[in-house]
Amino acid sequence: KQEVTQIPAAxxxxxxxxxxxxxxxxxxxxxxxxxxxxxxxxxxxxxxxIQSSQxxxxxxxxxxxxxxxxxxxxxxxxxxxxxxxxxxxCAVREYSGAGSYQLTFGKGTKLSVxx
Amino acid sequence: DAxxxxxxxxxxxxxxxxxxxxxxxxENHRYMYWYRQDPGHGLRLIHYSYGVxxxxxxxxxxxxxxxxxxxxxxxxxxxxATSSQTSVYFCAxxxxxxNTEAFFGQGTRLTVV
Numbered sequence: 001k002q003e004v005t006q007i008p009a010a011x012x013x014x015x016x017x018x019x020x021x022x023x024x025x026x027x028x029x030x031x032x033x034x035x036x037x038x039x040x041x042x043x044x045x046x047x048x049x050i051q052s053s054q055x056x057x058x059x060x061x062x063x064x065x066x067x068x069x070x071x072x073x074x075x076x077x078x079x080x081x082x083x084x085x086x087x088x089x090c091a092v093r094e095y096s097g098a099g100s101y102q103l104t105f106g107k108g109t110k111l112s113v114x115x
Numbered sequence: 116d117a118x119x120x121x122x123x124x125x126x127x128x129x130x131x132x133x134x135x136x137x138x139x140x141x142e143n144h145r146y147m148y149w150y151r152q153d154p155g156h157g158l159r160l161i162h163y164s165y166g167v168x169x170x171x172x173x174x175x176x177x178x179x180x181x182x183x184x185x186x187x188x189x190x191x192x193x194x195x196a197t198s199s200q201t202s203v204y205f206c207a208x209x210x211x212x213x214n215t216e217a218f219f220g221q222g223t224r225l226t227v228v
Contacts, residue, residue, distance in 0.1 A: 042221060043220050098171070
């Protein structure tokens with residue numbers, strides 16, 4: 001069974017710092033990986049999707065990398081801002097049988113950016 | 116933002132009563148999903164739909180049923196609510212294709228007393 005791990009569970013950084021969030025998965029037979037952010041009491045907002053054939057994906061100050069063979073992804077946030085404070089979740093899409101492809105989520109990293 | 120609306124946003128119900136949550140989308144996406152989010156467990160798939168009247172079970176489907184009679188609506192029913200079903204429920208949608216993003220609704224906070 002696929003397991004997705006995000007370490008650390010919580011991270012606090014001063015404003016302006018560059019930071020990296022980590023995501024690891026146990027089964028490398030994935031089709032893609034998606035990063036989300038979740039603000040308290042809110043739904044998930046999609047940030048980036050990386051296909052299994054890709055190594056990187058960028059959106060603004062965010063850069064996500066994928067090393068499928070080693071079961072790792074990182075989300076790099078440049079020049080962090082207080083508005084980046086949220087919980088960041090990664091999820092992998094894999095074949096789950098009967099023609100179905102499902103997401104398995106990590107438990108998230110709670111990021112606090114201190115002004 | 117993807118056009119996904121969940122209703123109600125908050126609900127308190129008594130043990131043993133049936134409860135129905137609604138997810139409505141305006142994106143005409145093929146796939147719709149129901150997840151629950153609990154501390155220590157993260158997001159877990161309850162049921163999903165791959166078309167009108169086409170549904171299947173997820174990881175934690177016991178005690179739940181779903182229906183999709185129209186492309187835009189996906190209903191989740193707790194047949195007889197229990198305290199263990201107190202959770203935040205999220206609906207998600209995804210378009211056709213393997214490498215398409217999943218988009219989530221704002222969630223429904225359900226408390227079973």
